[in-house]
Each structure stands twice: as C-alpha cells, then as structure tokens.
Amino acid sequence: MLLLAPGPQSRPWGFDPLSAIIGAGIAVLLFGLVRVLRQAIAALWESIAERAKRARGRLSASGEDRYLQRVAQWANFTTVDPDLAPLHAVFVEPELLTPVRLPTALSEVEPDSEPHRGIRIEAIMAGHDRLAILGPAGAGRTSLLAYLALELTRLRMQHGDQDGVEGGPADESRLPLYALLPAIEWEWLGGSAAGEQETEAGAEPDEVAAWEIDVLVSAAIEAVDAKKSLAGPLRQCLEEGQAVVLLDDWSELSPQQQLLATGWLAQLVEILPGNIWLVAASTRGYAPLAEAGFVPVRVLPWDAGGAGRLAERWSDAAEKEGEEGAATLDPSADLQRAAQLGSLPFDLALRAMVFAMYGEAPPGRAALYDIAFDLRLPQETQPWLRAACRDALGRLAQQLQDEGRSVASWAEIELAIEEALAYLEDWPAGALTEARTALIGPQALLRRVGSDRYSFAHPQWRTYLAARRLVDLGHEALMERLDDSRWSGVMSFCAGLTDVAPLVAAWLAGPDDLFQARLRAVGSWIREAPASAAWIGGAMALLARSFLAPRSPLSLRISLAEALAMSEAPGVGYLFRKPAEHADPEVRLA
Numbered sequence: 001m002l003l004l005a006p007g008p009q010s011r012p013w014g015f016d017p018l019s020a021i022i023g024a025g026i027a028v029l030l031f032g033l034v035r036v037l038r039q040a041i042a043a044l045w046e047s048i049a050e051r052a053k054r055a056r057g058r059l060s061a062s063g064e065d066r067y068l069q070r071v072a073q074w075a076n077f078t079t080v081d082p083d084l085a086p087l088h089a090v091f092v093e094p095e096l097l098t099p100v101r102l103p104t105a106l107s108e109v110e111p112d113s114e115p116h117r118g119i120r121i122e123a124i125m126a127g128h129d130r131l132a133i134l135g136p137a138g139a140g141r142t143s144l145l146a147y148l149a150l151e152l153t154r155l156r157m158q159h160g161d162q163d164g165v166e167g168g169p170a171d172e173s174r175l176p177l178y179a180l181l182p183a184i185e186w187e188w189l190g191g192s193a194a195g196e197q198e199t200e201a202g203a204e205p206d207e208v209a210a211w212e213i214d215v216l217v218s219a220a221i222e223a224v225d226a227k228k229s230l231a232g233p234l235r236q237c238l239e240e241g242q243a244v245v246l247l248d249d250w251s252e253l254s255p256q257q258q259l260l261a262t263g264w265l266a267q268l269v270e271i272l273p274g275n276i277w278l279v280a281a282s283t284r285g286y287a288p289l290a291e292a293g294f295v296p297v298r299v300l301p302w303d304a305g306g307a308g309r310l311a312e313r314w315s316d317a318a319e320k321e322g323e324e325g326a327a328t329l330d331p332s333a334d335l336q337r338a339a340q341l342g343s344l345p346f347d348l349a350l351r352a353m354v355f356a357m358y359g360e361a362p363p364g365r366a367a368l369y370d371i372a373f374d375l376r377l378p379q380e381t382q383p384w385l386r387a388a389c390r391d392a393l394g395r396l397a398q399q400l401q402d403e404g405r406s407v408a409s410w411a412e413i414e415l416a417i418e419e420a421l422a423y424l425e426d427w428p429a430g431a432l433t434e435a436r437t438a439l440i441g442p443q444a445l446l447r448r449v450g451s452d453r454y455s456f457a458h459p460q461w462r463t464y465l466a467a468r469r470l471v472d473l474g475h476e477a478l479m480e481r482l483d484d485s486r487w488s489g490v491m492s493f494c495a496g497l498t499d500v501a502p503l504v505a506a507w508l509a510g511p512d513d514l515f516q517a518r519l520r521a522v523g524s525w526i527r528e529a530p531a532s533a534a535w536i537g538g539a540m541a542l543l544a545r546s547f548l549a550p551r552s553p554l555s556l557r558i559s560l561a562e563a564l565a566m567s568e569a570p571g572v573g574y575l576f577r578k579p580a581e582h583a584d585p586e587v588r589l590a
Contacts, residue, residue: 132279213238314349
C-alpha cells in the first residue's frame with residue numbers, strides 16, 4: 001500500500017532562457033574548438049595509428065628474423081658433414097634441364113636421349129611460379145632447396161631494414177618456407193577433407209582456406225625446429241604473396257598421399273597468389289604435379305668441372321679445420337672420374353668428406369658408406385655403441401622400406417634400439433640413453449621433422465642401412481623383396497656387400513619392360529660388385545648382345561651403352577671398339 005501512495009507533486013516543465021543560452025554557448029565553443037583543432041586531432045590519430053603499425057612491423061620483422069635464423073641453420077646442416085663443411089662453404093650449384101616432357105605412362109621411365117643444355121634455377125624461377133625439381137635420390141634436390149633458402153635468407157635480411165615503416169623487406173626479396181612433405185599427417189588431412197565433403201553445411205570457404213594455410217605454416221615451422229609463435233609473420237608473408245615455398249621429398253609419399261598433397265597444393269596456389277612454389281620429386285611419379293601446373297625441370301648430374309669444384313671446396317674447408325688428410329692427396333681426379341662414371345652428387349660429397357678426413361677413399365660404394373657412417377658418429381663412440389647404432393638403424397630402415405614410409409615415431413626408434421641392445425653380449429648401464437643421444441643429435445643420421453616424427457638425414461642412408469640389414473638376414477630376405485620396387489635402390493647396394501648371383505638369375509628371368517629396365521639395372525649391380533664376381537661375365541654378355549641387337553631404338557641403345565660404360569667391368573673398352581666400326585650408324589652414334 002505504501003508503494004501505491006501518491007508522491008510529492010512534481011514541478012511542471014518550463015523553458016529556462018538562461019540554461020538554453022549557456023548550452024548553446026558551450027556547443028558553439030566545442031564546435032569551434034573542433035574546427036580549429038581538427039587537423040591537430042587528425043595528425044595525432046595518424047601518429048598513433050602509424051606507431052601501432054610500426055610496432056606491428058617490428059614484431060613481424062623480429063619474428064621473421066628468428067625464423068630466418070632457423071632456416072639458415074637447417075640449410076647449413078644439410079651437408080654430409082655440417083661440422084666440417086656447412087652448405088655455404090661447399091655447395092656447387094647444379095644446372096637444370098628444362099623443359100622436361102610432360103609425363104605419361106611411358107615418358108616417366110623413358111631414358112633421356114636429348115642433349116643436355118643446362119640453365120640456372122634463378123633463370124627458371126624468373127618465368128615460372130610453380131616448379132617440380134626432378135632427380136633420383138642423391139641427385140642434390142634437397143641441397144638445391146637448401147641453397148635457395150640460404151640465398152633468400154641473405155636477401156631478405158639484407159633488405160629487411162629498407163622498409164621499416166611497412167615492416168617488411170623490399171619487393172625483390174622473398175621469405176623462404178621449407179617443409180618436408182612426408183612429415184605432414186596426410187591420414188588426418190585426408191580424413192578431415194572427407195568429413196568436409198560429407199557435410200554440406202560445413203565450414204565457410206574462408207575457414208577452410210585458413211586451415212589449409214595453417215597446415216603449411218605448421219610444417220614450415222616444424223621442419224626447421226622453430227617456435228610456433230612465429231606462425232603469424234609466416235602467414236602474413238604468404239598472404240602478401242612474398243614467399244618462396246620449398247617442399248621436399250614428394251617421392252617419399254604414397255600414391256594416396258600424393259593425391260591428397262596435389263589437392264592441397266592446388267588449393268594453396270589458388271588462395272595464395274603471388275608466391276613461388278618448388279617441389280622436389282623423383283623422375284618417376286611426378287605426373288600429379290605436372291597436371292597441377294608445376295613445370296618439371298631435371299637436376300643435371302655434375303660434370304668433371306662441377307666435381308672438381310666440389311673437391312676444391314671440401315679441401316679448403318678441411319684445411320681451415322686443420323684436418324690431417326686434407327693435404328695428403330688432391331681428391332679432384334678421383335671425384336672427376338667418379339662423376340664421369342655416373343656417381344650421384346650425394347656419393348661424390350661422401351667421397352670428398354672421406355678424402356678430407358683420410359686423404360683417400362675406397363673404390364666401392366658400400367665401403368665408402370661404411371666409412372662415412374662411422375664418421376657421422378661421435379669420435380669417442382665405443383665399439384658396442386657403434387654396433388648398436390648400426391643394428392638399430394638397420395632395423396628401422398628395413399621397417400620403413402617394407403611399409404613404404406620415410407617417417408618413424410619415437411616409440412619405433414626406441415623399440416629398434418632395445419632390440420639391437422638385446423643382441424649385444426655385453427653393454428653398460430645407461431646404454432639406452434647413450435644410444436638415444438647418438439641417434440638423435442645435430443650430426444646424427446636421424447632428424448626430427450615434426451611432433452613425434454623422425455626421418456633419416458638423407459634417403460640414401462636409409463637405403464644403405466636397409467641393404468646392410470638384408471645382407472645380415474640372408475638371401476631369403478633378399479629374394480622376398482627382389483621384385484618390390486621400393487627395394488630397387490637397396491639391391492644395387494647389396495651387390496657390393498654379398499654374392500648376388502642367385503638374385504641376378506632370378507631378376508633376369510622376370511619379364512622386362514619396353515626399355516629393358518631390368519637389364520639396365522644389372523649394369524648398376526655390375527659396377528657395385530667386386531670384379532671377381534662370377535656372374536659378371538654372363539651379365540656383361542647379355543648387355544652387349546642387347547646393345548648390338550638390330551632395330552633397337554636409339555634411346556634404348558644409348559642407355560644400354562651408358563650401363564656398359566658405367567659398369568667399369570673388364571673388357572668394356574675392347575667391347576666398344578666393335579660398335580665403333582659397326583655398319584649401323586645408330587650403333588656407332590651410341
């Protein structure tokens with residue numbers, strides 16, 4: 001009832017002239033002040049906005065600098081001995097063959113009979129924003145990407161202070177983003193993509209685009225072991241079209257993963273215009289990249305001049321480090337001869353490293369890798385630890401080869417170490433910890449490429465260690481994998497480690513293709529095998545008959561001639577005298 005009681009009578013409203021005059025005066029005064037101070041206020045606001053922009057630019061530049069430092073450190077550690085010779089000290093830039101014919105079912109494996117006319121990578125990048133860098137494992141694809149990363153890092157940091165107001169480098173410099181394709185979790189990526197297709201009312205296009213970019217940025221950060229907090233500057237650079245994206249090890253992906261990667265790359269190229277994209281791949285299996293608009297170019301092998309420059313740079317690096325073997329013997333002649341016989345750049349780098357340490361290198365490839373493996377372990381490594389590391393890595397390499405993978409988890413590595421230690425008769429306390437440290441480190445043969453994801457420092461190390469493991473298991477294990485294409489590179493290593501006569505017979509008994517790939521593969525086995533191997537004579541005779549056979553295509557005849565010449569088998573010089581006098585001009589040309 002109290003609430004309903006009438007209150008005191010309110011005063012009726014009336015116009016107050018004095019209040020109106022005061023209010024109008026204040027309004028006129030404020031309006032005048034705004035007109036008078038408008039320019040000053042605008043200048044103050046612009047100053048505040050400019051300071052905020054500069055602060056963002058400084059933060060972005062600082063983040064870029066930290067990322068670039070990680071990129072440079074990673075790139076310099078891609079050599080076979082980064083402590084002795086970082087990449088910037090020994091890199092010899094290869095030339096590229098372009099254009100490569102677009103891949104078909106046949107052209108991906110057809111021997112290249114066209115004359116080589118090399119061109120530098122910078123010239124190709126000036127005209128194309130998507131390139132597929134092709135070459136076999138060990139051809140120097142990763143080294144080329146690392147060299148580009150170093151050069152781009154140098155340019156980016158050199159121009160970084162020129163546009164301080166904008167917070168970014170000059171237009172002519174680009175940010176390198178390196179990522180390892182096998183380190184991306186494609187199974188999860190494929191599952192997410194499938195889920196989006198099934199749900200029509202899924203994420204907005206902008207959200208999907210952001211997710212695609214996040215995958216790339218995360219892979220680039222993990223590949224060089226940078227901090228996740230640097231994602232912002234990298235993403236900004238991508239969105240501004242000022243990056244060069246370097247994607248490695250396409251050939252280590254399964255066909256299903258390559259399909260997912262192709263779709264992912266196509267999306268990124270579309271939503272991130274202005275960037276340059278390079279993908280390193282093998283000379284087989286790159287058709288999806290070509291279909292996605294990537295121009296295929298092939299890394300040419302070093303000639304004698306390139307091998308000589310490599311030898312000089314390794315010798316100079318060894319002298320600076322005070323290695324005793326550096327002044328013993330000039331490795332140039334040895335490396336030049338190996339290059340002429342078709343040695344891959346990775347193998348030539350190993351020879352240069354061994355020469356730098358010991359003043360000589362063994363002729364056989366398997367023996368070369370044996371020595372190089374020991375050099376990659378810490379010098380104070382005990383014999384039991386050396387044996388355990390070789391055994392554990394061999395087990396891991398075999399598992400990855402069998403399953404067609406290149407990336408392992410930490411649990412798989414630990415299991416391989418434990419199994420290797422179990423076979424040793426005597427090992428000290430703390431052996432597991434010592435083995436872990438030896439296998440994962442700056443110089444180690446395993447490297448971290450992502451969250452709980454590890455790979456061999458180079459695919460050739462995995463191939464060599466898998467071959468060692470199969471030889472230890474016996475010929476039955478070799479026979480089981482003879483026709484598995486994933487083990488083709490391993491078999492040539494095995495020819496230098498054991499008697500492969502039964503394998504050669506079984507291999508040649510199988511059906512060959514149009515380009516006689518099986519027969520040409522035997523040529524590489526001959527080169528790896530000891531000269532005393534009993535099976536070499538018959539294999540050489542078969543190669544010679546196929547080379548001299550009438551109506552053989554010129555490209556095939558040339559590839560067979562190369563296989564014969566590179567085999568280094570006794571009697572090859574005499575064999576080529578007969579074709580030089582042959583009536584068929586194509587035989588003489590080959």
